[in-house]
Amino acid sequence: MATHDPSSDVNSEVNDGDDFKVHVFSSSSELLEKLHENWKEKEQPYPAMYSSVHGGIILDPAMMVIPIDDHMVHRGHGVFDTAILLDGHLYELDVHLDRFLRSASKAKISSPFPRSTLRTILIQLATASQCRKGTLRFWLSAGPGNFLLSPAGCPKSAFYAVVIKEDFLQCKKGVKVITCTIPMKPPLFAAMKNVNYLPNVLSIMEAEEKGAFASIWVDDDGYIAEGPNVNVAFITHDKELIMPIFDRILSGCTALRLLELAPKLVEQGILKSVGTGNLTVEEAKGAAEMMYVGSTLPVLPIIMWDDKPIGDGKVGEVTMALSDLVWDDMVAGPETQRLSVPY
Ligand SMILES: Cc1ncc(COP(=O)(O)O)c(C=O)c1O
Structure with a gap:
């Protein structure tokens, strides 16, 4: 023995x-x-990481680490963003990079590099990863220094990024959602993509505990806000596409692209109008169709909310037409949206 x-x-x-x-x-x-x-013996889901602290690209997963005295780790002083890597192309990299830098500015984090260098690093990271389908996630942090509250002792901000192998397909099945009971982040924090996602984590946990896919936040004025890591959109019985206004929630890159593309459906007579607006819970629950909108989905039909059907409780035709529009843009859209990774 x-x-x-x-x-x-x-x-x-x-x-x-x-x-x-x-x-x-x-x-x-x-x-x-x-x-x-x-x-050992685990499939490596992270083919490459960049760290400005290491000063380069890391291919060894065991070395993909960040310092414990980084202000992002112990105080949550960091911002992030995620772009999709699909068929060897980065989708809407520039839009994500712009939102990333807006978040950094709101969080008072200065980048260790100019925007053009951040962009080049991300493209070289995607290239080094050899990954053709997944996500590219990146963070700006106040950087390592000491364990105090003020970042005054953190001499240099840090930039980290990682490529994650992920398989995602266009979502065609409808999901159930619930109204979230976890308090929403106030507008300043909800509108910047900072690393403090505890409310979002508790929100999705609450949904999962109740057998739902995710949840819907309603703001203090009783208007529909967003999901834990997705925006939300509605089709009224008059065929209007309405998304909540982005002043108190994250302005989703996918949601904004959807608003740019959706007028094509107005031209085709499938939709009557496209816009943003305040929706009460009652108005939203009475919609003909409802969907989540976010980078990896890109559109996910919602068929039940708090155990009541949305519309006829089936995946909506307009929802799927919108989903096709964004998915086509992701796989075959113009060069302005899709950057070919130079592997
Ligand atoms: C809170 C929140 N709302 C909305 C979104 C959707 O944004 P995007 O379309 O850029 O993925 C995200 C995801 O980043 C998010 O975290």
């Missing part, structure tokens, strides 16, 4: 209470070995 030496295995030192023995890594090479062991 094979015997096992517990001293050779850090994880096996787990006992209860007073008996718990914490391993002390005696050397960097021992730690590195352990980090590599954690990744």
